[in-house]
Amino acid sequence: MKKNSLQIFSEPNSHGYYGEFGGAFIPEMLYDNIENLRQNYLKISSTKKFKQEFDLLLKDFAGRPTALYFAENLSKQYNTNIYLKREDLCHTGAHKVNNTIGQVLVALALGKKRIIAETGAGQHGVATATVCALKGLECVVYMGEKDIERQAPNVARMKMLGAKVIPATSGSKTLKDATNEAIRDWINNPIDTHYIIGSVVGPHPYPDMVAKFQSVISKEIKVQLFKKTGSQLPTHVIACVGGGSNAAGAFYHFLEEKKVKLIAVEAAGCGVNTGFSAATTLLGTTGILHGSKSLLMQTKDGQVVEPHSISAGLDYPGIGPMHANLFKTKRASFIAITDKEALNAAFNLSKSEGIIPALESAHALAALSKLNFKKNDIVVVNLSGRGDKDLNTYMKYL
Amino acid sequence: MNNKLIQLFQTENKNLLNIYCTAGFPKKESTIEVILSLQKNGVDMVEVGMPYSDPIADGDVIQASNMVALNNGMTIELLFKQLNSAIKKIKVPIILMGYLNPVLQYGIEKFCTHAATAGVSGIILPDLPMYEYENLYKKYFLQNNLSFINLITPQTSTKRILEADNQSTGFIYAVSSSTTTGSTNLGENKKEYFEKISSLKLKNNLMIGFGISNKKTFNNACKYAAGAIIGSAYIKALAKNSNIEEATNSFIKTIR
Numbered sequence: 185m186k187k188n189s190l191q192i193f194s195e196p197n198s199h200g201y202y203g204e205f206g207g208a209f210i211p212e213m214l215y216d217n218i219e220n221l222r223q224n225y226l227k228i229s230s231t232k233k234f235k236q237e238f239d240l241l242l243k244d245f246a247g248r249p250t251a252l253y254f255a256e257n258l259s260k261q262y263n264t265n266i267y268l269k270r271e272d273l274c275h276t277g278a279h280k281v282n283n284t285i286g287q288v289l290v291a292l293a294l295g296k297k298r299i300i301a302e303t304g305a306g307q308h309g310v311a312t313a314t315v316c317a318l319k320g321l322e323c324v325v326y327m328g329e330k331d332i333e334r335q336a337p338n339v340a341r342m343k344m345l346g347a348k349v350i351p352a353t354s355g356s357k358t359l360k361d362a363t364n365e366a367i368r369d370w371i372n373n374p375i376d377t378h379y380i381i382g383s384v385v386g387p388h389p390y391p392d393m394v395a396k397f398q399s400v401i402s403k404e405i406k407v408q409l410f411k412k413t414g415s416q417l418p419t420h421v422i423a424c425v426g427g428g429s430n431a432a433g434a435f436y437h438f439l440e441e442k443k444v445k446l447i448a449v450e451a452a453g454c455g456v457n458t459g460f461s462a463a464t465t466l467l468g469t470t471g472i473l474h475g476s477k478s479l480l481m482q483t484k485d486g487q488v489v490e491p492h493s494i495s496a497g498l499d500y501p502g503i504g505p506m507h508a509n510l511f512k513t514k515r516a517s518f519i520a521i522t523d524k525e526a527l528n529a530a531f532n533l534s535k536s537e538g539i540i541p542a543l544e545s546a547h548a549l550a551a552l553s554k555l556n557f558k559k560n561d562i563v564v565v566n567l568s569g570r571g572d573k574d575l576n577t578y579m580k581y582l
Numbered sequence: 583m584n585n586k587l588i589q590l591f592q593t594e595n596k597n598l599l600n601i602y603c604t605a606g607f608p609k610k611e612s613t614i615e616v617i618l619s620l621q622k623n624g625v626d627m628v629e630v631g632m633p634y635s636d637p638i639a640d641g642d643v644i645q646a647s648n649m650v651a652l653n654n655g656m657t658i659e660l661l662f663k664q665l666n667s668a669i670k671k672i673k674v675p676i677i678l679m680g681y682l683n684p685v686l687q688y689g690i691e692k693f694c695t696h697a698a699t700a701g702v703s704g705i706i707l708p709d710l711p712m713y714e715y716e717n718l719y720k721k722y723f724l725q726n727n728l729s730f731i732n733l734i735t736p737q738t739s740t741k742r743i744l745e746a747d748n749q750s751t752g753f754i755y756a757v758s759s760s761t762t763t764g765s766t767n768l769g770e771n772k773k774e775y776f777e778k779i780s781s782l783k784l785k786n787n788l789m790i791g792f793g794i795s796n797k798k799t800f801n802n803a804c805k806y807a808a809g810a811i812i813g814s815a816y817i818k819a820l821a822k823n824s825n826i827e828e829a830t831n832s833f834i835k836t837i838r
C-alpha cells in the first residue's frame with residue numbers, strides 16, 4: 185500500500201515518540217521496571233500462548249466482540265447513519281477491561297505478584313480488580329478522594345472484588361493525584377509489583393501497549409461495519425478522550441486511512457475559558473507529566489493546573505502522546521464539550537435509544553450536535569461505558 | 583567560572599554533609615536565610631529543591647514543602663533572583679534539584695546560563711533520562727561548567743552505573759533503597775549494594791541519599807561514600823520551628 189506521508193500515526197519510534205511527543209521521563213528508581221517492560225511487552229504479547237489466552241478471555245470473560253449497534257432514533261435526529269460501538273456491554277461496563285486483561289497477562293509473564301492501578305471514574309480500577317480476582321493477584325487501586333465520593337458504586341465493586349482502595353488526598357484529589365500515588369507505590373515496591381496504567385499515558389512503552397490492547401475495538405468495527413454496510417470504513421469515528429485509551433482503540437485501525445475523519449472529544453468542564461475545564465489540547469502546551477512529553481495544562485512556570493470535569497474519567501490535565509501528535513498533525517480534530525452538554529446528551533441517549541451512557545461517553549455523543557453530517561455518512565460513536573456508576577450525578581438532574 | 587562542587591571534592595571526600603531544602607519554604611523569602619544558616623553550621627553543600635506540583639519521587643514531607651513553597655509564589659525565576667542577591671555571601675556549593683517540567687518551561691539553555699550566573703555548581707533532574715540529556719541538553723551544562731548529577735539505585739545494573747558515572751560530573755547520587763524520599767527504612771542488606779559500587783572504582787565521588795535522617799544513618803552511609811544527603815528530616819525540623827537559625831543549628835548538632 186502506498187502512503188503519501190511518511191508519518192505513521194499508530195506506532196511510536198524506538199524511543200517511544202509519536203512525532204515530538206512521548207518518551208520515557210522517569211526517575212531512575214523506575215528505570216529497571218520500565219526497561220524490562222519495554223524489552224518484553226511485544227515479545228510476550230506476540231507469543232501463541234498469550235494470544236490464545238488474551239483472545240479467549242476477551243471473548244468468554246469480557247464478552248467480546250461487543251455489538252456495533254445501528255442507532256435508528258439517533259440517526260433520525262441527526263439525519264445521518266449513526267452506529268454505536270457498544271463498549272458499555274463489556275464485562276465491568278467499559279472498554280477498560282480490554283487493557284487490564286492484556287496487562288495482567290503481561291504481568292504474570294513477567295513474574296509479578298502484586299498489581300497497582302490508578303483510577304478516575306473507577307472503571308479502570310474495577311476492571312483491574314476484576315482480572316486480578318480472576319488470576320489471584322493482590323490488587324491495590326489509588327483513587328482521588330473526590331472521585332471516591334462521586335463514583336461510590338465503583339468503590340464498592342472494587343472492594344467486593346478483593347482490591348484495596350487507597351484515597352489520594354493531594355492536589356485536586358482526582359485522577360492526576362491518584363496517578364502520582366500509584367507511581368510512588370511502584371517506586372517503593374519495584375520487585376514484585378506491576379503498575380497497570382489505565383490509559384494511553386505514562387512513559388513508553390505504556391501508550392503503545394495500552395493502544396494495542398484497546399485496538400480490538402476498531403478491529404471489530406471494521407468487520408462489523410463491512411457486514412452491515414459493505415464498507416469497512418466509516419466516514420467518522422467519534423470518541424471521548426481522558427487520557428485517550430478508548431479513542432486510541434476506536435481510531436487505531438483507521439489512523440492510516442486518511443479518508444476516515446477522527447474526532448476526539450475533550451471535556452470543557454464549565455466552559456473552556458472558565459478556569460474549570462479539562463480541554464487539554466485547547467488549554468495545554470507541551471510539557472511532561474507522568475513520564476511522557478505531551479500536551480499538558482500548566483502555568484507558564486510549568487506547574488500542572490488542576491482540571492475540572494463533571495466526568496471523573498475525563499478530569500485529567502494531560503492527554504496521551506499519540507493524541508497530542510494527532511492534534512498537532514491535524515490527523516484528528518478535537519472538540520470540547522461542557523458538563524451541561526454532556527448531561528443533555530446522556531439524557532437524550534437514555535430516552536431515545538434506551539441506553540444510559542457513562543458521563544465520559546456522553547461527551548462523545550454530545551459532539552454529534554457540533555458536526556455537520558451528510559445523509560449517507562457512516563458515523564461511529566464509541567460508547568466507551570455504561571452510566572450505572574454515574575447515577576449519583578444523573579439523579580441530581582432528574 | 584570555577585565549580586565549587588568540584589573544588590570541594592578535590593580537597594575533601596569524607597563525611598561530607600549535603601542538606602536538602604525547598605526553595606521558598608517555609609516562607610517565600612526563607613531561601614537565602616536557610617542556605618546561610620546551613621553554611622554557618624558547616625554543611626558542605628546545599629541541595630536546593632525547585633518546587634513542583636507533582637513531585638512523584640517524593641514522600642509526604644517534601645510534597646508538603648513543595649506545596650507550601652508554590653502557594654508562597656515560589657518560581658525558578660525568583661530563586662535565581664534570591665541567589666543572585668546573596669552571591670557574595672554564599673560560599674557553600676549549591677546544587678539545584680527539581681523535576682524536568684518547570685525547567686523545560688523556563689528553557690533549558692536559559693536555565694543553565696542563569697544557574698551558572700547565580701553561582702550554582704550542579705543540577706539534579708531525576709526525571710531527565712540519560713538518553714535525552716546526552717542528545718539534547720549536555721552542551722548547555724558543559725558550556726556553563728555545571729555538574730550534572732545522575733541517580734543510581736539498588737536496581738541499577740552495573741553497565742548503567744558505569745554509564746551514569748561517565749556522564750556525571752561532581753558526584754553520583756546513590757539512592758539508598760527503593761523508596762520515595764522521607765522513608766525511614768534504610769534497608770538491612772545495603773552493605774552489598776554499597777560494596778558493589780565501591781568495587782566499580784567510579785571516577786565520581788559517591789553521595790548517598792534517601793532514608794538518611796540522623797547521626798546513625800549518616801555515619802553508616804559515610805562508611806561507603808564521600809558523604810550523605812539529608813532532606814525530609816531537615817524539612818521537618820524547619821516546619822516545627824519558625825526560627826530558621828535555631829532550627830538549623832540544633833538539627834545539624836544532632837548529625838555531627
Ligand SMILES: Cc1ncc(COP(=O)(O)O)c(C=O)c1O
Pocket residue numbers: 278279304305306307308382383384424425426427428429430431496497498542544545568569570
Ligand atoms: C467509560 C469511560 N470512558 C472513557 C474514559 C476515559 O479514559 P480514556 O480516555 O483512556 O478512554 C473512562 C475513564 O475512566 C471511562 O470510564
